[in-house]
Amino acid sequence: xDKILVLDFGGQYNQLIARRVRELNVYAEIKxxxxxxxxxxxxxxxxxxxxxxxxxxxxDEKSPHxxxxxxxxxxxxxGICYGAQLIAYLCHGTVRSAEDSxxxxxxxxxxxxxxxxxxxxxxxxxxxxxxxxISRLPEGxxxxxxxxxxxxxAMYDTSRSIYAVQFHPExxxxxxxxxxxxxxxxxxxxxxxxxRMEDFIENSVNRYREELKDKKVLLALSGGxxxxxxxxxxxxxxxxxxxxVFVDHGLLRKNEADMVEEVFNTKFHLNMLRVNARKRFLExxxxxxxxxxxxxxxxxxxxxxxxxxxxxxxxxxxxxxGTIYPDVVESGKEESATIKSHHNVGGLPDNIRFERIxxxxxxxxxxxxxxxxxxxxxxEDLVFRQPFPGPGLAIRIIGEVTEEKLNTLxxxxxxxxxxxxxxxxxxxxxxxxxxxxxxxxxxxMGDARTYGYTVALRCVSTDDFMTAEWTRLPYDLLEKxxxxxxxxxxxxxxxxxxxxxKPPGTVEWE
Ligand code: XMP
Numbered sequence: 001x002d003k004i005l006v007l008d009f010g011g012q013y014n015q016l017i018a019r020r021v022r023e024l025n026v027y028a029e030i031k032x033x034x035x036x037x038x039x040x041x042x043x044x045x046x047x048x049x050x051x052x053x054x055x056x057x058x059x060d061e062k063s064p065h066x067x068x069x070x071x072x073x074x075x076x077x078x079g080i081c082y083g084a085q086l087i088a089y090l091c092h093g094t095v096r097s098a099e100d101s102x103x104x105x106x107x108x109x110x111x112x113x114x115x116x117x118x119x120x121x122x123x124x125x126x127x128x129x130x131x132x133x134i135s136r137l138p139e140g141x142x143x144x145x146x147x148x149x150x151x152x153x154a155m156y157d158t159s160r161s162i163y164a165v166q167f168h169p170e171x172x173x174x175x176x177x178x179x180x181x182x183x184x185x186x187x188x189x190x191x192x193x194x195x196r197m198e199d200f201i202e203n204s205v206n207r208y209r210e211e212l213k214d215k216k217v218l219l220a221l222s223g224g225x226x227x228x229x230x231x232x233x234x235x236x237x238x239x240x241x242x243x244x245v246f247v248d249h250g251l252l253r254k255n256e257a258d259m260v261e262e263v264f265n266t267k268f269h270l271n272m273l274r275v276n277a278r279k280r281f282l283e284x285x286x287x288x289x290x291x292x293x294x295x296x297x298x299x300x301x302x303x304x305x306x307x308x309x310x311x312x313x314x315x316x317x318x319x320x321x322g323t324i325y326p327d328v329v330e331s332g333k334e335e336s337a338t339i340k341s342h343h344n345v346g347g348l349p350d351n352i353r354f355e356r357i358x359x360x361x362x363x364x365x366x367x368x369x370x371x372x373x374x375x376x377x378x379x380e381d382l383v384f385r386q387p388f389p390g391p392g393l394a395i396r397i398i399g400e401v402t403e404e405k406l407n408t409l410x411x412x413x414x415x416x417x418x419x420x421x422x423x424x425x426x427x428x429x430x431x432x433x434x435x436x437x438x439x440x441x442x443x444x445m446g447d448a449r450t451y452g453y454t455v456a457l458r459c460v461s462t463d464d465f466m467t468a469e470w471t472r473l474p475y476d477l478l479e480k481x482x483x484x485x486x487x488x489x490x491x492x493x494x495x496x497x498x499x500x501x502k503p504p505g506t507v508e509w510e
Contacts, residue, residue, distance in 0.1 A: 001199060002191040003027040005046040007036070009064045009082050011053030012129075015325045017080065017170045019365055020181050021050075025193040027200075030363060038067045041075070048076045048189030051083025053168065057097055057132050058082070058089040065090070076161035078116070078184045081130055084164035088155070091138035091162075101149045103128035106173055111145040114156050116163045118183050120176040126153070126167035127174045133166060161188060197371050201233065204360055208237035215317040217358075220306060221246045221272065223260035225385050226322030229373045230360055232268055234320055236376075240271045242320070243313060247305045249298065250278030250406065251392030254414040263379060277305040285394060285401045291510035294401070298391045316354060323359040324369050386431045387465070395510040399438035404491075409436040411489040412455045419481040420459065420473075428471050432459035434485075435498075435509045443486075443493030452493030455485055460507055468502040 006018045008030050021028035028050075041049070049070065056063035068090040071077060079087040085095045109126040111117045126147075134152040137143055145154035145165070153166045163184060169177035185191050217234060221227050221244040234242045244264065248257045257274070264270040284297045310316060361369050373383040393409055394401045413434040420432050435456040443450040457478070462468035482495040498505075 001027055001195060002047045002189075003029060003045075003195075004048045004050060004185060004189065004191065005036075005041060005044070006030045006050045006052060007066070007083075008032045009052050009054030009056070009086070011055070011080075011082060013168055013170050014052045015363060015365070017050055017052060017181075018363060019368070020170050020178065021185055022195065022368075023178075024182055024185050024191075025195050026185050026191040027195040033064050033066055038069055038073070041070070042073055046075055047191045048078070048185060050184075051077065051079040051086055053081030053083060053129070056082065058085050058095050059097075071160055071162055076184070076188050077163070078188075079162075079164040080170070081166060081168060084155075084166050085132055085134060087162060087164045088134040088136075088138055088141075091141070091157075093134060093138035093141070094136035095132050096135040097132045099131065101133050102131045103147065103149050105129075107147050107150075107167065109145055109147055109153060109167065111154065112143075114142070114144045114154075114163075115158065115188055116154070116156060116165070116180055116183050117144065118187065119179055124175040125173070126169075126177070127171045128153075128167050130166060134164070163188070197368070197375055200364075201236075201372060201375055204233055205237045208234060208358075208360070212238050212241065212318065212358075215241060215355075216313075216315065217242045217318045217320050218310060218313070218316045218354075219244045219320040219322075221260070221264070222322075222390070223252075223256060223382075224322070224388060225366075225373055225378075225383055226324050226361060226369055228260075228264075228322075228378060228382055229369055229376065230320055230322045231264065231270060231272075232376045232378060233360055233372070235268060235270050242271060243316075244270055244272040245306060245309050246272055246274045247302055247309075248274055248276050248278060249281040249302065249305075249392065251281065251298070251394045251401075253388070253393065253417075254410040259382075263382060267377075267379075273309060275305050275309050277301065280305070282401070282403060287400060289399050291395060294394050294510070295391050298394060302390070319354040319357045321357060321359050322361060324361045325363060325365055384426070386429075389508060395508050396433060396435045398436065398509060405436055408453065408489060408491050409434060409455075412436070412485045412492060415484045415488060416457050416481050419477055419484070423474070423477050428461040429459055430462045430465075430468070431507060432457075432471075434458070441494045445486075445493075450493045452491045454494040454496060455489075455492050456496050456498050456509070457481060458498040458507070458509075460502070462502075462507075465507060468507055470499045470501050473497070 004021050006028050008014050018028035018030050088095050106125050107128040109124050133150050137155050140157045141155045143152050143155050147153050150166055156163045169180040219231055221231050231244050261274050264272045281301050284301055288294055370383050393406055397405050416434050420429055437454045437456055439454045440451055441454055459471040459473055460468040461471050478497055485492055485495050
């Protein structure tokens with residue numbers, strides 16, 4: 001299998017570079033520059049190397065550098081942004097910093113022909129994000145692009161197959177970015193475009209089978225797509241040496257806990273422990289109405305339940321987590337793994353000690369994880385599951401959480417979800433659910449007066465959940481959901497639809 005090394009210098013878009021290469025059906029591996037030595041690069045058999053961007057200036061004392069012999073081992077190199085400046089610096093050119101040459105965002109690019117730019121028009125748009133620039137090219141290099149402010153937006157040395165671009169070809173705003181990466185990976189590095197997601201699965205399974213031989217591994221399984229995919233992947237690799245702990249806190253949606261148990265126990269025969277912690281969660285939530293307090297209690301109780309279960313299992317060597325790329329705040333920095341991973345499973349206790357943590361999906365984007373899940377045979381409704389918050393229905397019940405309110409909300413929520421499934425517009429229904437408000441109102445059913453709770457329905461469309469738009473659901477759908485909820489769920493006398501976008505609202509009500 002041909003593969004490309006993405007040598008990480010701490011830039012923002014590094015994972016995106018790897019993803020773009022994988023989209024070309026060529027495998028890309030990201031390694032922090034300090035974790036891979038030149039002889040390891042040679043031995044690993046990479047067909048090409050991409051030096052990423054990074055926040056530093058090449059002249060900073062602490063800025064990341066690399067062995068200049070990387071240019072003499074016969075593997076084509078492409079430097080992007082900081083990577084381009086590093087090439088200039090290591091090959092004895094000059095890099096300068098000047099505030100008036102800063103460029104951020106969409107920029108007009110003018111190119112001259114070279115193998116990296118095959119099939120690209122002379123004038124196009126690129127995405128820039130820099131203050132430093134290459135002011136004097138190293139010997140043997142030719143300038144092949146400029147912008148209004150940047151005299152050298154690209155350079156190359158074909159004799160050694162070294163290419164450098166100041167802009168970011170990996171972001172979609174660069175009009176011909178994909179083509180540039182394709183030119184590098186396919187035409188310059190001669191990679192065969194044969195990699196498929198099945199290969200990721202096979203390689204991971206083989207790797208973990210070898211690496212985790214005789215090790216006991218623990219995974220907190222939430223039933224969400226990420227931890228579910230890790231569970232099935234590791235189960236394939238190490239079978240019963242993997243124990244999955246599923247803490248059932250009683251704040252899940254209708255039939256959710258049973259569904260998770262059924263999928264993993266019956267279909268995948270996974271070594272799974274379902275911990276029934278419903279009573280203790282409810283007891284601790286009793287009388288609590290303040291949202292942040294609810295979250296805190298749930299987080300703490302989750303830790304306690306997990307801790308007790310881990311203790312009862314004896315010695316565990318390794319903790320596995322379903323961290324995926326968007327969870328890794330400081331992108332590509334391998335050393336940030338532990339901090340984020342703890343956060344990711346709801347803050348695991350410090351006193352559980354593991355040899356190490358593994359995160360098999362940390363290079364993948366959500367849609368790539370879904371594809372892995374699909375290939376592993378996970379059911380569609382689990383693979384395409386909408387996100388569900390860790391604190392569960394507790395933050396969708398305004399006011400005190402009680403068993404009765406949980407049951408009421410579960411029923412209303414299930415009806416709404418059922419109706420949206422019939423509607424089947426996945427693209428504009430990123431997340432949808434019912435909220436049980438603390439508000440009661442008067443109604444009339446038959447000839448009798450009712451005085452029940454108000455349920456709010458919420459449906460949003462979003463790409464990243466940082467911003468979201470309320471979905472214009474068809475009136476017929478809303479009418480049907482509303483009628484069904486009032487008729488089928490006792491204790492509800494009114495249904496409203498939330499038409500607040502984010503910002504100024506948030507997706508969840510609490
Ligand atoms: P907000 O309400 O902040 O939600 O607009 C954005 C997304 O995050 C989810 N969410 C959470 N997920 N633990 C989680 O795992 C939480 O405490 C939590 N709070 C919100 C929310 O469902 C939405 O998808």
